[in-house]
Amino acid sequence: MALLVVPACLLVLALLIGPMILMFRISLNQFSPTQLMVQALSPDNYIKAATDPYYQQIILATLGIALLCTLLTLILAFPAAYWLGRMESRWKSLVVIATLFPLLVGNVVRSAGWMALFARDGLVNTSLLKLGVISAPLEIMYTTKAVIIGIIAVVLPYMILTLSAVIESIPRDLEYAAANLGASGARVFWRVILPLSGPGVAAGSILVFVLCMNTYATAVLLGGPRFKMMAPAVYDQFVRGNNWPMGAALAFMLLAVTMAFTVFGSVAFARKYRTG
Amino acid sequence: MISRRHFLSASAGVAALASGMPTARAEGGQVVVGTWGGDYGQLLSDIIDKPIMAPKGFEIVQDVANADPRKTKLLAERQSRRGSMDVSCLSDNDAYIVSQSDVFEKIDAAQVKRLDKVFPELKSDIAIPHIYSAQVILYNTNQVKTPPQSFADLWDPKWRGKIGLADILYPNNTLAAALAGGGGVSNLDPAEKKLMEWRSLDVKIYPSNEALAAALKSEEVWLTTMWLARGFMWKKSGIPLAHVVPKEGTPAIVFQASVPKNAKNKAGGFAYLDAMLDAKAQGGFADKMGYVPTVTDAPLPEDLAKQVSLTEAERARLLKPDYAYAAGRSQRTLDFWNKEFKA
Numbered sequence: 143m144a145l146l147v148v149p150a151c152l153l154v155l156a157l158l159i160g161p162m163i164l165m166f167r168i169s170l171n172q173f174s175p176t177q178l179m180v181q182a183l184s185p186d187n188y189i190k191a192a193t194d195p196y197y198q199q200i201i202l203a204t205l206g207i208a209l210l211c212t213l214l215t216l217i218l219a220f221p222a223a224y225w226l227g228r229m230e231s232r233w234k235s236l237v238v239i240a241t242l243f244p245l246l247v248g249n250v251v252r253s254a255g256w257m258a259l260f261a262r263d264g265l266v267n268t269s270l271l272k273l274g275v276i277s278a279p280l281e282i283m284y285t286t287k288a289v290i291i292g293i294i295a296v297v298l299p300y301m302i303l304t305l306s307a308v309i310e311s312i313p314r315d316l317e318y319a320a321a322n323l324g325a326s327g328a329r330v331f332w333r334v335i336l337p338l339s340g341p342g343v344a345a346g347s348i349l350v351f352v353l354c355m356n357t358y359a360t361a362v363l364l365g366g367p368r369f370k371m372m373a374p375a376v377y378d379q380f381v382r383g384n385n386w387p388m389g390a391a392l393a394f395m396l397l398a399v400t401m402a403f404t405v406f407g408s409v410a411f412a413r414k415y416r417t418g
Numbered sequence: 419m420i421s422r423r424h425f426l427s428a429s430a431g432v433a434a435l436a437s438g439m440p441t442a443r444a445e446g447g448q449v450v451v452g453t454w455g456g457d458y459g460q461l462l463s464d465i466i467d468k469p470i471m472a473p474k475g476f477e478i479v480q481d482v483a484n485a486d487p488r489k490t491k492l493l494a495e496r497q498s499r500r501g502s503m504d505v506s507c508l509s510d511n512d513a514y515i516v517s518q519s520d521v522f523e524k525i526d527a528a529q530v531k532r533l534d535k536v537f538p539e540l541k542s543d544i545a546i547p548h549i550y551s552a553q554v555i556l557y558n559t560n561q562v563k564t565p566p567q568s569f570a571d572l573w574d575p576k577w578r579g580k581i582g583l584a585d586i587l588y589p590n591n592t593l594a595a596a597l598a599g600g601g602g603v604s605n606l607d608p609a610e611k612k613l614m615e616w617r618s619l620d621v622k623i624y625p626s627n628e629a630l631a632a633a634l635k636s637e638e639v640w641l642t643t644m645w646l647a648r649g650f651m652w653k654k655s656g657i658p659l660a661h662v663v664p665k666e667g668t669p670a671i672v673f674q675a676s677v678p679k680n681a682k683n684k685a686g687g688f689a690y691l692d693a694m695l696d697a698k699a700q701g702g703f704a705d706k707m708g709y710v711p712t713v714t715d716a717p718l719p720e721d722l723a724k725q726v727s728l729t730e731a732e733r734a735r736l737l738k739p740d741y742a743y744a745a746g747r748s749q750r751t752l753d754f755w756n757k758e759f760k761a
Binding site: 196363366367382 | 486515519585586588624632638745746756757760761
């Protein structure tokens with residue numbers, strides 16, 4: 143049976159671990175403006191990335207945005223996931239497909255849509271101006287709120303589908319039993335549904351958090367040039383600065399922070415879940 | 419004894435000669451051109467590949483990518499006996515950086531026949547100048563009645579919040595700031611103070627040239643510094659713009675083409691460079707993209723010339739980049755732009 147996982151593992155080893163080893167090696171090289179990269183074995187790029195206040199600020203901002211988006215996504219996704227998880231209609235598969243539908247559109251295309259909505263002369267501003275709600279266009283594009291809206295729109299389906307699968311597996315009888323014993327709807331949610339959907343909350347949150355940490359297109363297109371997140375900073379070093387060693391070091395720093403938070407979250411949840 | 423196969427191939431050859439078909443195809447061979455896609459790649463295909471190279475028997479294959487992957491490929495392949503490109507198209511700054519690793523063949527008139535027609539100030543020993551343009555001030559004619567005459571004028575507080583810059587052109591915006599502060603192509607130091615002053619005047623930054631064009635169109639901003647060629651394309655798309663060649667000088671950008679030392683078809687590569695300098699082809703690029711011919715015998719129609727060319731006096735103010743200085747300072751320029759100016 144164990145042999146069944148071999149092809150997938152080999153694929154991951156070849157396509158993920160292999161390039162990562164190569165990139166780690168690059169991160170130890172040194173940048174040269176004319177030769178682009180000089181062979182070396184130096185931790186300088188990591189020291190610079192970890193000690194430069196500019197990158198410290200970016201990593202903190204990225205963490206803040208990712209945590210906020212994860213929390214907001216969880217709050218927005220839960221009611222929809224509950225509804226979907228409890229649905230018994232023959233249209234359920236269509237609703238699942240509809241939930242998946244936004245994932246069929248690439249991030250760049252989706253962000254372009256948001257740009258058309260949020261622009262100074264976009265649909266939102268034009269409509270509000272025509273209705274007389276505002277007298278001057280709102281600055282929505284190139285703001286943090288535009289990025290948060292854009293990111294949540296991207297990750298929401300992942301959270302809904304993960305949660306709904308878990309909620310579906312919680313026996314309906316437990317809710318009836320709690321209600322029968324006099325629990326209000328809110329109490330049933332807090333004492334029955336939420337604890338039992340814990341694995342879904344954890345899995346969905348980790349998935350969404352990782353996606354948020356690595357946001358690139360949404361941050362660049364909706365946040366504009368002044369908005370700072372790690373993935374665009376990595377791109378900047380690789381493509382605009384041609385500084386592959388620094389770009390690789392920043393990529394590993396992003397990976398390390400994301401992994402640390404993911405592992406911490408998983409362990410904390412597992413401990414809580416084990417102890418009830 | 420003549421076999422059936424020999425007879426058929428000999429007959430085909432005779433028939434081809436008789437019908438005047440080009441027979442040099444095998445002689446010319448395949449030429450791989452590393453180029454940008456989009457309008458540039460399409461125009462190369464329409465104006466050079468099909469009408470000039472194909473009749474000479476060359477089969478052109480475009481290796482489409484942005485400049486950075488192309489630079490990386492050239493550097494990664496430099497130790498290989500056979501590279502993947504016969505022609506590499508890069509901007510002058512990028513070509514300089516790559517050439518430091520001794521990647522390109524030297525250009526001389528024996529290989530590129532039309533080299534003697536190239537404007538002397540655009541010549542380089544590792545590339546031919548294909549097209550060029552100059553960094554000017556663009557302004558919205560509806561809103562700006564007294565246009566600025568110099569880069570320094572863009573720091574006038576009356577333009578507060580009305581100047582937009584393209585983020586991707588940060589080296590050029592930095593150079594404009596240096597020129598405004600009394601610096602130059604070999605001295606970007608004054609740029610840092612001027613950029614911070616610009617920041618305090620609420621200069622707006624847009625992620626791409628297209629986003630900047632949209633802001634100019636919606637009159638969110640009224641002024642910018644940009645390639646004259648791009649201004650021409652924006653005007654053609656209906657944005658009410660005019661340009662000023664700044665007093666301090668107008669930095670040039672030259673899009674070049676080179677033949678890598680390890681090209682498989684060097685003769686084909688040089689033939690391609692020669693075709694890029696063809697007078698008719700040069701006119702075609704000016705008409706479609708607004709970039710100015712680099713050769714003396716490709717005069718443009720008067721109306722087009724007025725929009726995309728520089729006058730003699732303006733050409734005298736053309737500033738050739740100090741490639742070595744810009745390359746050596748590239749990381750500092752990017753860091754200042756990101757960490758201080760955009761902070």
